[in-house]
Amino acid sequence: MGLGKIARRSFLIGTAALGAGVAFGVYSYRREGENPLRAGLAPDAAALTPYVLLDPEGVTLITPRADVGQGAASVQAHLLAEELDVDPAEVRLSPGPASPVYHNGKVAAEGMPLAAWDDGFAARTGRAASEVAGKLMGLHLTGGSTTVPDMYDRLRAAGASARETLKAAAAARLGVPAETLRTEGGRVIWAEGALPYAELIPALAEVEVVQDVPLRDPSDWRHLGRPHRRVDIVAKSVGTFRYGGDLVLEDMVHATVVTNPTRGGGVVSMDASEAEAMRGVEAVLPITDGAAVLADNDWRAFKAARALRFEWGGAGPRDDSLLEMHAAALDGDRDSAFTDEGDVDAAPGKRIEAEYRVPFLHHAPLEPATATVRYTPEATEIWVATQAPIFVAEAVARLTGQDREQVTVHVLPAGGSFGHRLEHEWVEQATEIARQVPGRPIRLMLSREQDMTHGFYRPMAMARGRGTVETGQVRSLDLAVAAQSVAESQLGRLGYPALGPDVAIVAGAWDAPYTLPDRRITGHRVPATVPVSSWRSVGASHNGFFLESLMDELIHEAGADPVEERLRLLSHAPSRRVLETVAEMASWNGPEGKRGVAFAFSFGVPVAQIMEVRETSQGIVMDRLWIAAELGRVLDPVNAEAQLSGGALFGIGHAIAAEITFGGAGPEQQNFDTYESLRLWQVPQVEVRALGSGGSIRGVGEPGLPPAAPALANAIFAATGTRLRRMPFSAEMRFA
Amino acid sequence: MRIRVNGTDHEVDFEEDMPLLWLLRDELGIHGPKYGCGIGQCGACTVHLDGVAVRACQVWAADVGAAEVTTIEGLGTEDAPHPVQQAWIDLQVAQCGYCQPGQVMQAASLLNETPNPTDAEIDDAMSGNLCRCASYPRIRAAVRRAAGQEGA
Numbered sequence: 101m102g103l104g105k106i107a108r109r110s111f112l113i114g115t116a117a118l119g120a121g122v123a124f125g126v127y128s129y130r131r132e133g134e135n136p137l138r139a140g141l142a143p144d145a146a147a148l149t150p151y152v153l154l155d156p157e158g159v160t161l162i163t164p165r166a167d168v169g170q171g172a173a174s175v176q177a178h179l180l181a182e183e184l185d186v187d188p189a190e191v192r193l194s195p196g197p198a199s200p201v202y203h204n205g206k207v208a209a210e211g212m213p214l215a216a217w218d219d220g221f222a223a224r225t226g227r228a229a230s231e232v233a234g235k236l237m238g239l240h241l242t243g244g245s246t247t248v249p250d251m252y253d254r255l256r257a258a259g260a261s262a263r264e265t266l267k268a269a270a271a272a273r274l275g276v277p278a279e280t281l282r283t284e285g286g287r288v289i290w291a292e293g294a295l296p297y298a299e300l301i302p303a304l305a306e307v308e309v310v311q312d313v314p315l316r317d318p319s320d321w322r323h324l325g326r327p328h329r330r331v332d333i334v335a336k337s338v339g340t341f342r343y344g345g346d347l348v349l350e351d352m353v354h355a356t357v358v359t360n361p362t363r364g365g366g367v368v369s370m371d372a373s374e375a376e377a378m379r380g381v382e383a384v385l386p387i388t389d390g391a392a393v394l395a396d397n398d399w400r401a402f403k404a405a406r407a408l409r410f411e412w413g414g415a416g417p418r419d420d421s422l423l424e425m426h427a428a429a430l431d432g433d434r435d436s437a438f439t440d441e442g443d444v445d446a447a448p449g450k451r452i453e454a455e456y457r458v459p460f461l462h463h464a465p466l467e468p469a470t471a472t473v474r475y476t477p478e479a480t481e482i483w484v485a486t487q488a489p490i491f492v493a494e495a496v497a498r499l500t501g502q503d504r505e506q507v508t509v510h511v512l513p514a515g516g517s518f519g520h521r522l523e524h525e526w527v528e529q530a531t532e533i534a535r536q537v538p539g540r541p542i543r544l545m546l547s548r549e550q551d552m553t554h555g556f557y558r559p560m561a562m563a564r565g566r567g568t569v570e571t572g573q574v575r576s577l578d579l580a581v582a583a584q585s586v587a588e589s590q591l592g593r594l595g596y597p598a599l600g601p602d603v604a605i606v607a608g609a610w611d612a613p614y615t616l617p618d619r620r621i622t623g624h625r626v627p628a629t630v631p632v633s634s635w636r637s638v639g640a641s642h643n644g645f646f647l648e649s650l651m652d653e654l655i656h657e658a659g660a661d662p663v664e665e666r667l668r669l670l671s672h673a674p675s676r677r678v679l680e681t682v683a684e685m686a687s688w689n690g691p692e693g694k695r696g697v698a699f700a701f702s703f704g705v706p707v708a709q710i711m712e713v714r715e716t717s718q719g720i721v722m723d724r725l726w727i728a729a730e731l732g733r734v735l736d737p738v739n740a741e742a743q744l745s746g747g748a749l750f751g752i753g754h755a756i757a758a759e760i761t762f763g764g765a766g767p768e769q770q771n772f773d774t775y776e777s778l779r780l781w782q783v784p785q786v787e788v789r790a791l792g793s794g795g796s797i798r799g800v801g802e803p804g805l806p807p808a809a810p811a812l813a814n815a816i817f818a819a820t821g822t823r824l825r826r827m828p829f830s831a832e833m834r835f836a
Numbered sequence: 837m838r839i840r841v842n843g844t845d846h847e848v849d850f851e852e853d854m855p856l857l858w859l860l861r862d863e864l865g866i867h868g869p870k871y872g873c874g875i876g877q878c879g880a881c882t883v884h885l886d887g888v889a890v891r892a893c894q895v896w897a898a899d900v901g902a903a904e905v906t907t908i909e910g911l912g913t914e915d916a917p918h919p920v921q922q923a924w925i926d927l928q929v930a931q932c933g934y935c936q937p938g939q940v941m942q943a944a945s946l947l948n949e950t951p952n953p954t955d956a957e958i959d960d961a962m963s964g965n966l967c968r969c970a971s972y973p974r975i976r977a978a979v980r981r982a983a984g985q986e987g988a
Contacts, residue, residue, distance in 0.1 A: 169932025169969050329928070336933030337924035338917055339868030339908030343934060346867040354862075379851060397862030398871070399854060466872045466880055466934045466968045515870070515934030516968050548873045738928050742971065746931060749970035772877040772966060781959035783972040 133238075136199035137162065146304045148262040150201045151180055151255060158298050159184070159191040159286055164202035165251065166195065166242040166487045167332070168465075168517035170801040171739040174330045175248060176255055178323045178735070183259030183316060185283040186297075188323070188331055195511040198489035200238025205231040206246035207239060210638075211587060213438045213603050215611035216704035216796075217672050242487040243522060243634060245703040245799030248735060252797050256315050264310035269303035270295055318733075325792075327738040332513070344470035344485050344512045345398075349541040352472070353382060356401040356545055357529050358408055359390030361553050361766020363631060365414020367391070375404040384408065387532040394533070394542070402547050417629050418764045425626050426457070426562035429582035435625035436601035438610040442618030447576030449568030452657050456565065456649060458642045458827040459759035460767075461558040462775060463635055467515020468551040469526040474541040475500060475534035480507045481541075482531075485514035487521045491594060495524055498595075499531050518750070519634040522590070523556045549770045556590075557760050557767075558635030559583045559626075561605075561642040565650035568618075569658035574665060576618035577654065579647060581606055585625050586639070589632045601625075608640025608702045608806050609647045613672035630762065636750060637802040640702035644806025645755070645813070648698040649825065652814045662697045662814065663688050674730040674793065675699065675706040681728035681789055682708040694723075696814025698807035704796060705803035706730050709748060711784070711811040715819050719834035722752070722784035722812065727804065729790050732797040740790035740800050747804025749786070753778025755809035757830045782835070839900055841866065842910030850897055857881040857892035860907060868908035868937045872966070879965030882938035882945075883907045889945035891964075908937040911944060920944045923982035931969035939965045943979045952983055 137147035145155040153160040161184075163176035173195075177188040196202065208230040214223045263283050270288040271278035273295075280290065287294040318325060335341035360366060370391055372384040380400035385392045391408060395401035472483040473496070480500055486492050489509040497507045514521055530544040546554075561583035568576045585602040592598070603610075605623035635641055655665045663683045670676050679699055682688075686695070688710060699708045712724040727744050734740050757776035761768045769775040790800070813824040816833060824833060839846050841864060848863055855874075860866040860883070872880035874893050881892040884906040912918030917925060920943045930936045939962070946953060946961040953961065958979050967975065 169930075171931070330930070332933065333925055333928050333930060334914050334917075336930035336936055337921045337940065338912055338914050339937040339940070340914060341933050342867065343870075345871065348865070397858060399858035399862060402874070464968060465932065466870070466878060466966065467932070468871070514932060516932040518968070545871070548871075548875075742928070742931060742974065745973055746970045749972060750968070753970065771875055772873050773875060777966050777968060778970055778972070779963040779966065780972050780975060781963040783970075783976070786973045 133199070133201040136197045136201050144301060146301045148265055148304070148309065149258040150196070150199070151258040152184065152262040154298055154301055156298055156301070158296070159186050161191055161193050162196035163193050164196045164240065165247040166485070166511060166514060166521070168242070168485070168487065168514040168521060170743060171330060171736070172242065172247045173332065173513070174328055175735055175739065176251055177331055178328055179251060179255035180259040182321055182323045183256045184263050186286040189329065190286065193331060198240055198493050198509045200240060200490065202240040203235045203237070204239045204241045204246055204250055205234045206250040207241055207244045208234040210244040211603055213436070213610070215613070217613050217701070238490060240488070240490045243519070245802045248799045249704070249797055257313070260313035260315055261310055264313045265304065265307060266297055266300055268307040268310055269300045272306050273300065273303040324735050328736045330739070341513070343467050343515045344472065344483065345467065345545050347472055347483055347512070347543060349472065349474070352541045352543050353394045353537065354396065354398050354401050354545070355392050355394050355530070355533050355542050356398070356405050356547055356550070357387060357390055357392045358405045358410070358550060359387070359554060360412045360414065362412065362414045362416035363554065364389065365412050365416070368411040368413045371409040375407040378404045378407065385533060385536050387529055392529065392533045394537070398545050405547065416764050416766050417762050419761050422560060422629065422762065423562070425629065426560065426582045429624040429626045430562060430564055430580050432624060434622045436603070436606055436610070436623035437620065438606060439619060439621040441616070441620070442576070444566070444576050444578040444618045444620045447568045447618040449570030449575040450657065451566065451568050452653060453564070453566045454650060454653055454825055455563070456646045456825045457562040458560065458645065459761065460560045460630060461635055461754055461758055462552060462555040462760055463518040463520035464552065464555070464775060465514065465516025465518060465520050468548055469520070469546045470544065471527040471530040472541055472543040473527065473530040473534040474539070475531065476538050478506065480531070481510065482508065482527060483510045483512055484527050485512045485521055486524060487517060488524070492524045492527050495528055496531050499528055500535065518636040520555070522634055525554065548772070552770055552775060553767045555760070555767070556631045556633030558641060559586060559632040563646040565646065567650060567654045569654055572658050572660055574616065574651070574654040574658055574660070574669065577616055577650065578620045579609055579650060580622045580624060581609060581643060581646060582624040582626050583642070584628055584630065584632050586632050586634055589628055590634065592628070593631070604639035606643060607638060608643035608700055612647055612701050613675050614669045615671040616669060636747065637702055637805040640700060640806040641751065644698065644700040644702070645809045645827070648700065648807060648810035649813055652696070652810065652817065653823065661690055666697070666699055670699070672706065674795065675701060677791065677793065678706045678708040678728040678730050681791065682710050682726050685728060685787060685789060686710040686724070686726040691818035694815065694819050696811050696816070696818055698810035698814060700803070700806035702803045702806050704798045705800070707744070707803050707807050709807045709811040711815040713812070713815045713819050716836050718836035720816060720819070721836045722782060725784045725786045727786065727788045729800070729803060731790055731792055731800060732795045734790050734792040737790060741788040743800040744788050744790060744804035745786045747802060748808035749778055749783060751805035751808035752812055755812060755827050755829055756835055757828050759828050837898070839897065839905065841905040842907060852896065852898040854897050855893050856883070856895040856897045856900060856905070859897040860892060866907050866909055870934055870937060872935065877966070878935065879938040879942060880935050882941040882965065884941060884945060887945065887948050889942045908941055911941065918944060920947065920982045923978040927974050927978045927981060929971050929974040929978050931971050935965060935967045939967065939975055943982060946979065947983055952985070953979070
């Protein structure tokens with residue numbers, strides 16, 4: 101068992117994780133892993149760092165963070181290209197193999213009670229320890245808006261090292277000093293000509309890799325900091341971009357599955373006779389909790405799957421009992437109290453109280469879950485869009501009884517994710533099927549209905565807020581949040597215990613940089629019932645709504661201005677800056693009977709938003725949305741705008757209309773007719789300002805979401821006097 | 837049975853109730869149209885029948901008859917994109933991109949019928965196409981740009 105596996109066996113969350121780095125020591129942390137590109141490397145190719153592959157055809161950049169639409173492939177390619185001097189449009193890109201070398205150094209910190217704005221000694225030490233833990237655990241994982249912060253230095257350093265090594269090789273071959281050479285457009289330039297990088301492959305064998313190359317100053321950048329053309333934009337615009345469901349392998353079988361809507365309930369009986377007799381159906385095979393249909397095309401598999409007759413076992417949860425569990429958790433013991441300042445119970449002033457709640461939500465990326473697996477006793481190959489390829493490989497190896505080395509994962513681009521592709525149940529199902537037809541590739545595509553009813557959902561959450569106001573100011577704030585633990589659920593599926601309090605239950609609330617004399621944020625863990633998962637912005641997806649709704653109610657009670665009072669309470673300069681910026685963008689002059697503001701701090705990014713609505717005879721219309729965010733540095737203004745806008749609109753769409761409910765026989769929503777999504781006619785005019793004022797560089801995929809729903813709810817309060825405390829808002833408010 | 841797709845005739849043998857989407861994807865290997873819902877709710881499968889946008893998951897292949905089917909592959913190419921595709925490229929609309937073949941086909945159909953649409957006409961025509969990434973502001977701007985409207 102490798103060190104990474106041991107570390108993950110005792111995966112710790114919360115405060116307990118602080119010790120992990122110390123426990124495993126610095127020695128093993130410093131050991132660099134074997135370059136995974138060297139395995140099976142062709143004799144005429146060269147692997148310059150784990151991120152740059154050269155072969156006679158040219159350069160391949162390795163972009164190990166998964167592109168799920170957030171632009172990860174493009175930004176990784178541009179980080180490498182900036183130092184390597186290649187045109188990202190002229191080289192090949194590959195996500196590379198699953199390897200601990202591609203560990204994520206930043207994501208483990210998300211599980212720890214460290215406020216991203218905190219630069220104190222303890223926080224810095226904790227963050228360093230979490231980086232060690234991420235490396236030891238070999239967490240090859242995309243998530244937590246960490247691609248840019250984690251890869252910003254690593255990829256530029258890899259590009260610089262590769263470039264200087266190529267120059268050294270060219271210098272040796274030409275017999276000139278390396279200092280006389282420069283690089284441009286994938287070539288080493290010398291006084292009398294130019295050598296394409298690929299021509300230097302033989303010469304590379306003669307030189308040492310040049311390490312620790314100083315990185316270029318941002319003022320010299322040619323790619324970063326200005327609009328990129330996404331590397332995938334042409335293919336995605338003309339329809340030639342290929343996803344997992346478009347993969348065709350020789351002798352491939354199409355498959356789909358039907359499993360118990362109550363996961364784990366099992367099959368009491370099944371009648372497959374009608375399905376088995378249908379055209380194109382090769383077989384109906386048992387799998388865990390249900391059955392698979394194998395057919396000669398997707399549609400015939402889907403059609404036959406609908407003809408399967410099941411009697412399911414097990415009884416599923418119901419919303420009424422789930423709500424009772426959340427209320428009971430709020431009355432019960434605390435899981436965490438990371439923020440507990442002053443004495444909220446004794447705080448002076450006029451007191452108000454409110455209760456809020458949000459439902460389960462599905463990620464529902466538009467591309468349904470798909471995986472292709474080919475099994476033989478000697479080796480298993482997997483083609484799948486995943487954010488966590490090592491977890492996939494380990495899960496499949498557990499199922500097949502093979503060694504991890506016998507399992508190969510080919511990572512595919514994803515048609516959306518929002519956290520869905522951190523899960524891999526469908527890969528396990530495809531593996532179960534593949535083992536029953538050894539040697540033949542099985543391409544499993546879930547129907548929308550199977551995908552929708554077998555999600556790993558954003559948890560339902562409930563909050564009780566209290567606070568006091570006096571002399572026109574907010575004096576105290578007390579927020580208690582109850583939810584199931586995402587970490588406990590996710591890690592449990594991977595076979596690891598999750599120890600310590602779950603930061604996600606209170607993320608985006610406990611670490612909001614508000615300063616009040618009396619403030620308390622407590623988390624209350626609801627017993628694991630419905631499997632839950634990381635949904636875009638995770639805990640902040642509900643806590644942004646809870647905290648900023650409560651804050652707005654308190655400010656209204658105090659009779660203060662929603663922007664001015666937040667500015668008074670915000671002690672953190674970048675947070676103040678985004679609020680001031682958004683107020684300026686919107687020419688804020690109070691709610692004016694139509695506007696609401698909200699602020700949230702998540703994934704290290706402060707974001708402020710102002711929404712403007714109008715009440716019409718058809719219902720609420722959203723007219724304008726202003727967004728300001730501080731990213732430390734903006735690598736691509738186009739993508740920053742797209743992600744901030746997309747994150748906010750994703751949040752708004754779900755806040756208005758989406759919910760997954762449980763009525764005893766599994767999730768009650770089957771498809772996009774009942775799981776509603778934002779549509780173009782609802783979309784307001786959006787204006788975004790992404791600031792890059794220095795400090796730590798941050799990721800942008802998630803932080804746009806948390807302030808969006810409360811900005812809308814607060815605007816609706818301004819327009820109608822109705823305070824929306826429960827999602828989906830459409831249960832209580834009509835939208836045009 | 838014969839079906840004409842992107843200017844090419846194909847001889848095919850399929851069930852009468854097979855939706856056009858699956859005939860295209862599984863029998864003809866034309867993968868531009870995507871499966872997203874199967875019930876006409878998401879628009880990822882949008883193609884043209886004689887230039888008019890339809891949901892390929894809701895059209896029985898047997899009902900296509902002599903109509904000319906155009907998929908995104910038949911609209912333009914990487915080297916010679918259709919004006920709508922060019923606008924999508926210029927404004928970098930796509931994020932995950934899975935819905936975009938349908939969005940592009942829907943927009944091209946709108947502009948066939950209404951070369952200079954109002955904002956309300958754009959909203960009406962495009963609201964059957966889901967984008968879970970919510971690239972909507974850029975979709976709206978790209979339709980305007982493809983229509984030659986300044987300031988898009």
